[in-house]
Amino acid sequence: MPPADKARVALASQNLLKVNLGWLSPKAAQWLQQSVGSVPTGFHTVRGKPIGKIINTKAGKIGFILFPEGPIPGKGPTPEQQAMVLAAGEALRDKVSLVIGISPWGSVGETNFIRSKKAGAAFHCILGSGEGIGFAQSLIEDPSVLWVRPDSQGRAVNVIELLELPSPGAKFEWREGVTFRADMDFLDDDRPEDPAMRSLIDGPSQ
Amino acid sequence: MFLKRHQLTVQTFALWTLPLLLAAAVSIFSTVSHAASNAESAGYPPDDADFLDAPLPQGKGLNSKKPLLTILYNADTNGELHPCPT
Numbered sequence: 001m002p003p004a005d006k007a008r009v010a011l012a013s014q015n016l017l018k019v020n021l022g023w024l025s026p027k028a029a030q031w032l033q034q035s036v037g038s039v040p041t042g043f044h045t046v047r048g049k050p051i052g053k054i055i056n057t058k059a060g061k062i063g064f065i066l067f068p069e070g071p072i073p074g075k076g077p078t079p080e081q082q083a084m085v086l087a088a089g090e091a092l093r094d095k096v097s098l099v100i101g102i103s104p105w106g107s108v109g110e111t112n113f114i115r116s117k118k119a120g121a122a123f124h125c126i127l128g129s130g131e132g133i134g135f136a137q138s139l140i141e142d143p144s145v146l147w148v149r150p151d152s153q154g155r156a157v158n159v160i161e162l163l164e165l166p167s168p169g170a171k172f173e174w175r176e177g178v179t180f181r182a183d184m185d186f187l188d189d190d191r192p193e194d195p196a197m198r199s200l201i202d203g204p205s206q
Numbered sequence: 207m208f209l210k211r212h213q214l215t216v217q218t219f220a221l222w223t224l225p226l227l228l229a230a231a232v233s234i235f236s237t238v239s240h241a242a243s244n245a246e247s248a249g250y251p252p253d254d255a256d257f258l259d260a261p262l263p264q265g266k267g268l269n270s271k272k273p274l275l276t277i278l279y280n281a282d283t284n285g286e287l288h289p290c291p292t
Contacts, residue, residue: 023281059274100277129281150281157280161273181273
């Protein structure tokens with residue numbers, strides 16, 4: 001598939017998914033802008049300072065902090081970036097029911113971040129990415145921070161079901177099966193294709 | 207409601223299972239979506255019957271408590287070329 005077609009499919013397919021929020025690396029954003037002149041709806045590229053977004057749901061306001069990419073894409077942050085992210089999360093904490101961080105810092109960077117114990121004062125959940133393996137959930141580093149990582153090649157969807165939300169100002173710890181459930185839904189060959197997506201990928205000439 | 211979630215995963219599958227080598231250009235591509243009780247904000251009408259009847263991934267299945275919020279998360283993170291999953 002020619003590069004321009006890849007970009008077209010990437011843009012159109014993500015728009016078809018209608019995600020609520022997306023994190024786009026600067027490199028990916030540049031590629032899409034140069035190739036097709038746009039980025040998918042709902043996607044944000046973090047350049048410098050972290051970006052905060054609030055989504056209103058029936059369960060309450062959910063705050064998201066989109067982390068900036070570290071000096072090496074997919075790996076850990078600088079101390080300054082870490083401080084900025086913590087400050088951004090803490091600033092949202094009193095305004096929303098839940099604060100979720102979207103991180104590209106890799107498993108090592110995220111481990112260090114959560115292990116510092118500072119993350120728990122700012123974030124209830126970290127949705128990781130970058131280098132490292134995926135898993136449904138981990139509470140090992142800090143039971144107040146639900147840490148989730150995707151399959152490294154995007155072959156699964158992490159499904160996180162929140163059964164309870166933290167009460168403002170109260171101490172809260174995640175307990176699997178009690179306050180949350182988490183799983184990885186692997187997208188294997190048993191899964192039927194979506195005709196609309198297939199048509200989009202095949203293009204008009206197919 | 208789950209049908210919508212199912213749709214989401216199907217669409218994601220269809221995209222990522224083709225040998226597009228998309229990740230070669232897209233170094234990190236993370237998406238987050240929420241459904242369940244907040245489905246309306248995502249443009250989907252709530253449908254509890256579908257939600258309860260569908261074969262949901264239920265984590266460890268410790269209880270059947272209905273979630274307040276469901277987050278679907280998918281990312282392609284390593285920038286390597288990859289063909290179909292197995």
